[in-house]
Amino acid sequence: MKHGDLLVVVVDGQGGGMGRGLVESIKKKWPKLHVRAVGTNSLATSAMLRAGADDGxxxxxxxxxNARQADLLLxxxxxxxxxxxxxEVSPAMAEAVGASEAVKILLPSQRCSIRLAAGDPQPLQFxxxxxxxxxxxxxxxxxV
Incomplete structure (x- = not known):
């Protein structure tokens, strides 16, 4: 399978900081992988596009x-x-992400009301x- 055969969708909102970090890291390691930035707002989309997303x-x-189109969703x-x-996440957005057949790689956030029973909170880079x-x-x- 070639890199171009996969669609990696990065979804973020607010200022797009987490999405920006994901896009930068992915494009640095796999520059030919198609990464699509999908923001809940234009600020988040812009941040991810500046980080190197192929489109948004x-x-x-x-x-x-894009949740339906994605092979991998982060x-x-x-x-x-x-x-x-x-x-920023409407019920329709959350339902689409949850129903997506894409493999989902989700990061915890201290700003989110969801707490994971997975140890002490870590810095974003972790x-x-x-x-x-x-x-x-x-x-x-x-x-790939």
Whole structure:
């Protein structure tokens, strides 16, 4: 399987900081992998595009549409929760992400009301590194 055969969708909201970090890390390690930035708002989409995403889209319909298209989907865990990310995630967005057949790699966030029983909170870079490790495992399993 070639890199271009996979669509990696990174979803983020608010200022797009977590999405920006994901896109930068993914494009640095796999420059030919197609990464699409999908923001709940234009600020988040812009941040991810500046980080090197191949293309991007913004808003509820963009999240719903691209969640169906994605092979791999990454973002903060709040994208699974209706009204997550301080209300930026609509119920339709959360449903689309949850129903997506894409492999989901989700990062915890201190700003999210979801707490994971997985140890002490870590800095964002720790979660970015873990997400990249999981992505690498998934890509290897797909022969990429």
């Amino acid at each position: 889209a913004t808003g509820e319909n963009a999240v719903v549409f 973002g903060p865990i709040g994208i699974l929760t209706p009204n997550g990310l301080l209300g 979660y970015l590194d873990q997400a990249l490790r999981l992505l690498e495992e998934e890509l290897a399993a797909r022969g």
